[in-house]
Amino acid sequence: MKHCLPALLVLLSTFLINPTSAQTTQHNTIPSQISTSAFLRIQSTQLKNYQQFTYSSNEYLHVARSAKLLTIDNFPISTTETGTLQVTRKRSAADANTILLIGTAQGEKTIRLPEVVVFKGTIEGEPNSTVTLCAVNNELIGSLRRADGSSYSIAPDNTTGGALHCIVPDKTMHQQNELLQCMSEEGQRMMKNKLQAPAGMNASSKSERPLSTKLLEVRVAVECDTKFFTELGKDTVKSAGYALALISMASIAFEDDLNVTLSVPWLKIWTDAPSDPYNVNGDAYALAWKAQTYWKANNAGVDRDMVHVLTAGGGGGLGLLYPLGNGGGGTTVCSKDDGFSSSGPFTFHTYPTLDFTYGVYIVSHELGHTFGAQHSHNCFWNPPLDTCVVQEAIDGKCFPASLTTRPNPGSIMSYCPSVNLAAHNQDFNYYRVNMTFLPQIAAYMRAQIEGTSCITEPKKPTLILTSPRGAKAIDSGSYVIKWKSSKVQFISIEYSDNSGISWTNIVSEIDAATVSYKWYLPVVNTKSMLVRVFDATDQSVADTSIVPFTAHNLTDVTEEIGASNWKFHPTITEGELTLEGTPHAREPLSVVLYSLQGKMLREWSIPASGSHLMMKFDVADIPAGVYSVQLRGSKVYCAKTVIRR
Structure with a gap:
């Protein structure tokens, strides 16, 4: 059900007091619900066909961090309407083990990973709609596809650097000179001349052999050049967050259609142009080849299955694939020499925000090439799967010379946005594709990945409590709890002073990457103390002290003031x-x-x-x-x- 937006949605200005008296923690499995008014305020005026709003990350993440299912009411679904979102938690491409680096004039430095929380779902009452939301630290990035086909991007206002965000119709985002170009004839010739498929690689398809139903994981090392960093406001956290959001959202399509998840084990952002080995000024076509040369000489030891490099400027990218004798593509995933792709998402245009919808499309498209997929209009598919581009198929003699281009809804591996645009008198409302891999293409990509040597099932989420394990007594007012994790984003910690009969919360939904938490003990005297840590979104992923231990804190915690210096x-x-x-x-x-x-x-x-x-x-x-x-x-x-x- 849709409602007209009021002039202003007012945030709650009074604080909420929630008394609790039960010591035993109650774990809620009911879908979480949050009202948009708790974390988002629509601005009273609409500007040039887009709408601004302020976003409060603290209020949203307080609910979203631990939610598997989330209902969000009164969320803006256009510049003039609100609706209810029903969304489901999706994997983030990054976890506590992701290495995040910045390249500076003084050398390479390590920085902390930004928080990333991903959801996908639909608009209530619009069964063919799609909503993706990605919260990155204090920003909200996402896209909406309505049942009528209209789409919108949600992203921060790049001119303010604060809580101000925009929802913009995608049809108003693009300019005629910003349309997709990928895999030019020159690029195809270069691949044929420079890339040699490994012995035994063939264009296998689903019809030739049964495919596994196991979830597989492809680890994508990501690099961002200085132009990408500059266009993201010269902000390392924003740059890292946007790169992770793009890969996380692309991963949803790969999971849905190929049963393959994408993860980012390594991410580097170049922040100094003289030190940047690429300097392609937004030329995403040249970037993949430059990255291939640079990585062979400098990053051979980075553990990954493939590399994707991001620049800025829009227009397209390049994905390296092995040309096969029958016109098919061979995946370069698992090849340290050739597993490279690049893309140039739009980071600037008429509006002061990011074109996230297009960014996810172009990243997914180029990754698709690296998985071995040819364009959907290629003769390899025999016949081509769409008619958005026909000259290539006419030249390949799989379409008659008289055939003309015809509009098609399109898919990730198509060129259909431009054709649909021309067929509808340059109405940019039709510059779009369905964010899916067609079944024949998805089956081919899956078969290619199954034929590689390095791809396996993803590691199961793991959480290990390393301290306290129970060997030593705690006889002080504070104690540092430590843990290790894999494939876990947020953890919660509890203690029991009665050998696990009941549990009391210590802290909820903190970043697993912090690996430790200083616990200030309550007044306690027990020989039956236990501590446990668990995944905030899946409590079956947990670890507990091996045996009960003694804890004494009889004189109350000595007053200790933290960084905020609040004397109360x-x-x-x-x-x-x-x-x-x-x-x-x-x-x-x-x-x-x-x-x-x-x-x-x-x-x-x-x-x-x-x-x-x-x-x-x-x-x-x-x-x-x-x-x-x-x-x-x-x-x-x-x-x-x-x-x-």
Whole structure:
């Protein structure tokens, strides 16, 4: 059901207080739901056929991080309408083991991986619609395809560098001189002259042998040149996030049609033009060949199945594939010498944002070539699978000379956007394709990948608690919990002071890549302590201390102030806990009340704020006694003792 947008959707300005009294954690398997008003504010004016909105990543990710199924109501589905999204969690192409590097004038440096959360689904009431959303740190990137065929890109406003985002109709994004070009005749000739297919490689197809149904994984090392970095505002986090978003969204098509998932084990961003070995000024066709030469000399040791290099400027790219004798393509995946592709997504045009829909299409298209796929209009398919380009098939004598181009919905390996555009009087609403690999092409690509030497099933998600394992007692107010992980994005941590009979939350949905967390113990004296870590989206992926251990913290946690330097003052009078202070770090916080026995009695949430706060919480039902009040956030920890008289 659609609704006209009001002039302004107002964010909740008051903070939400959520008291909890149960010590045993309740794990919710019901689909999560969030209202758009909690994390998105539509601007009151519409500008040049696009709509701006502000996005609050904290509110969205608080729900989205651990959700497998998510319902989002009142989400903008055009510049004038809202609808309800039903989306499902998808794999991110990156995990805690992804290596992220930047190339600078001073040499190579390692930086922290940005947070990436991916969803795909539909618009309620529009069964043929498609929605993809990718949250990257504090930005939201995505695309919507409506049931009527219209499509929209969602991305940050590149002119502001803040929370401002845009939803733009894809039909208004493109200019006539920005249309797709890929695999020119010159490029085809170069491949025939330069690439030699390995002995025994053939153009196998689904009809020749049965294909496996196992999920396979292809590891794509990604590199971004300085032009890509510059067009993304010279921001390494934004550049890394956008590159990962493109591969993550491309992976959805590969998973749906080939049962192959794409992962990124290695990502590098060049930030200094003199140091950049490419300097192709947006020429994505030249980039793949340059990357091939550079990687052979400098990156031979990078563990990967293929390489994809990104520049900026739009127009197309190149994917290297082995030319086979019968006109088919042989996959270069697994070849350290030839497994290269490149693309140039649009990062600038009439509007101040990214053309994400086209970016995912061109990246998927060039990766498809590297998997061995020829264009859908190629004679190899006998006959060609579309008529969007006919001259190549006429020259190959698989179409009659009299045949003219005809519009076609198109697919990832087609050139149909340009033909559909011309057939509809340059109406850019028709400059689009279906984001899918046609069944015959998908089967061929799958057969090619199954014939390689390096492709296997993906590793199962793994999480190992390395400390505390249970061999040593904890006799202090704090302890550093440590873990290792693979294929896990976010983890939660709990403790039990009764050998696992009940569990209490320590922290929820933190980045698995941090590999450690400083835990401030409650007031506790037990010989039955356990700690466990688990995947925030799949609690079957978990690990627990091997045996119960002793934990003593009888004198309360000594006050410890974190980076935000918030000194807070708790008191209990007339059945109310009063908390007063001024936070200097704008981040959501939680207030937790413990008994001296270590039992969590209450927990409240405080939204991000930089102003002086005076908050009151109802504790009328707790008896007289001494309690521990703890204030927690990612950059702050404070604990104080308080007396209820």
